[in-house]
Amino acid sequence: MINIVKVGGGIIENEEDLSTFLTSFSKIPGKKILIHGGGRLATKFAAQLGIKTNMIEGRRVTDDAMLDVVTMVYGGLANKKIVAALQANKINALGLSGADGNIIKAHKRVVKEVDYGWVGDIDEINTGLILTLLDNNIVPVIAPLSHDGKGKILNTNADTIASAVASAISIKRETQLVLGFELDGVLVDPKEKTSVITKITPQLFEDYKKSKVITDGMIPKLENAFAAISSGVSAVKICNALKISEAITEHNVGTTITSD
Amino acid sequence: MINIVKVGGGIIENEEDLSTFLTSFSKIPGKKILIHGGGRLATKFAAQLGIKTNMIEGRRVTDDAMLDVVTMVYGGLANKKIVAALQANKINALGLSGADGNIIKAHKRVVKEVDYGWVGDIDEINTGLILTLLDNNIVPVIAPLSHDGKGKILNTNADTIASAVASAISIKRETQLVLGFELDGVLVDPKEKTSVITKITPQLFEDYKKSKVITDGMIPKLENAFAAISSGVSAVKICNALKISEAITEHNVGTTITSD
Numbered sequence: 001m002i003n004i005v006k007v008g009g010g011i012i013e014n015e016e017d018l019s020t021f022l023t024s025f026s027k028i029p030g031k032k033i034l035i036h037g038g039g040r041l042a043t044k045f046a047a048q049l050g051i052k053t054n055m056i057e058g059r060r061v062t063d064d065a066m067l068d069v070v071t072m073v074y075g076g077l078a079n080k081k082i083v084a085a086l087q088a089n090k091i092n093a094l095g096l097s098g099a100d101g102n103i104i105k106a107h108k109r110v111v112k113e114v115d116y117g118w119v120g121d122i123d124e125i126n127t128g129l130i131l132t133l134l135d136n137n138i139v140p141v142i143a144p145l146s147h148d149g150k151g152k153i154l155n156t157n158a159d160t161i162a163s164a165v166a167s168a169i170s171i172k173r174e175t176q177l178v179l180g181f182e183l184d185g186v187l188v189d190p191k192e193k194t195s196v197i198t199k200i201t202p203q204l205f206e207d208y209k210k211s212k213v214i215t216d217g218m219i220p221k222l223e224n225a226f227a228a229i230s231s232g233v234s235a236v237k238i239c240n241a242l243k244i245s246e247a248i249t250e251h252n253v254g255t256t257i258t259s260d
Numbered sequence: 261m262i263n264i265v266k267v268g269g270g271i272i273e274n275e276e277d278l279s280t281f282l283t284s285f286s287k288i289p290g291k292k293i294l295i296h297g298g299g300r301l302a303t304k305f306a307a308q309l310g311i312k313t314n315m316i317e318g319r320r321v322t323d324d325a326m327l328d329v330v331t332m333v334y335g336g337l338a339n340k341k342i343v344a345a346l347q348a349n350k351i352n353a354l355g356l357s358g359a360d361g362n363i364i365k366a367h368k369r370v371v372k373e374v375d376y377g378w379v380g381d382i383d384e385i386n387t388g389l390i391l392t393l394l395d396n397n398i399v400p401v402i403a404p405l406s407h408d409g410k411g412k413i414l415n416t417n418a419d420t421i422a423s424a425v426a427s428a429i430s431i432k433r434e435t436q437l438v439l440g441f442e443l444d445g446v447l448v449d450p451k452e453k454t455s456v457i458t459k460i461t462p463q464l465f466e467d468y469k470k471s472k473v474i475t476d477g478m479i480p481k482l483e484n485a486f487a488a489i490s491s492g493v494s495a496v497k498i499c500n501a502l503k504i505s506e507a508i509t510e511h512n513v514g515t516t517i518t519s520d
Contacts, residue, residue, distance in 0.1 A: 045332075071337050073332060073336065075337075076332040076340075077335075079335070080336075080360075083359045084411050084412060088409060093360070093361075095357070097340050099344040101352060101398060138389075145340065150348050151347070153340050
């Protein structure tokens, strides 16, 4: 089983949380891949550089200046800090953007109602290199950046990358997708941190959306989870990033997404 | 023969020059490694972030804020732009900092007269991973960052890294170190761009230093070149980055550093 773990920008931004997460991540047994965000850090550095952040439906509009910011923050600052910290934990991590080794080929999102700018929709995951690294006991750490093969880096959502990587690898190996964030799982009541929904099926997802229990950023997260399961991923866990190894080794921790 | 090519910050900063360099680099026959700088870009972004750049003897003093800047600019912006552009040239490039795959282990420079801050002096190059990548037709693109194995990224001069990588690999394979910059080679007269010194031996180096023909930033560059030759590198070329493939394939282009 290969665990493909995604951790979001809220954890990355906070040094103490990041350290706790990485210690837990390091304890995950077997082969593993880390895909990280960094949105909040990008927003912070953009502001310091006088660049305004524009989000539409939870997605970052990426003009030329913002592309430089996300390339720096995701591919540089966040990725290298994580890799160095994992090395200190005796995990032989290796950071990658989608351009590195051509692992994530994408195309610039076609403009419909909204022009997201330099945002990439994934065409292909090069699993060969990822599996070669894993088989050499290297832990790939993937920044949420793809490339178009024509020289352009593109900004791609980390959840989408995690889902696509897990799906692509599931053709060759058994995979589990693990989405770590600030909460203990998907909650019935956002004010009640222990109200974790243990299991979500496609039917329950529809019901929760209709009743507005599941809203906003959680919707694309769950859509990605179901897409991953449809394309061969064995299981998806949504759980607290700070307890990521427990969520993987224990069955009653976090929210499990299943097809039935 | 493995060509280990270093390109400096002056080329990286200028998009047109960078593109010309990368086109030429892509034409180098056989196995190759690229080590890049990015100092001018770091200075530019630091200024935009309100962080002052402090250089002592051509080396950047790296406090906490500057470490974030160089991690972002070297490991993110410069490295990923180069990798994406090489992918467009059908070169399967893969960007690395010294923390990635633990390829460059260093320690924080001991404070003597000057406290350079988070600057790393190299202890060890992990050639195993670099050779594995080369043997898989991957071109490593190395940012001038090392790590201390205790979780800290360190700022390390790109010339020093290029020299250390070439020396370490020369134990196992034949290597040539190629230092590309803005000029056609080491010049007798800085005002006369064609006054290239074709060959420099250790004795000539001492003479040129005494007569002030060779000064400033060129001194550590040549010291690194001689150190590389002493430790097994077959040849060192100092040449125009925009004509890097000619300098490698033709004998009368650039400055050649030899032991005698």
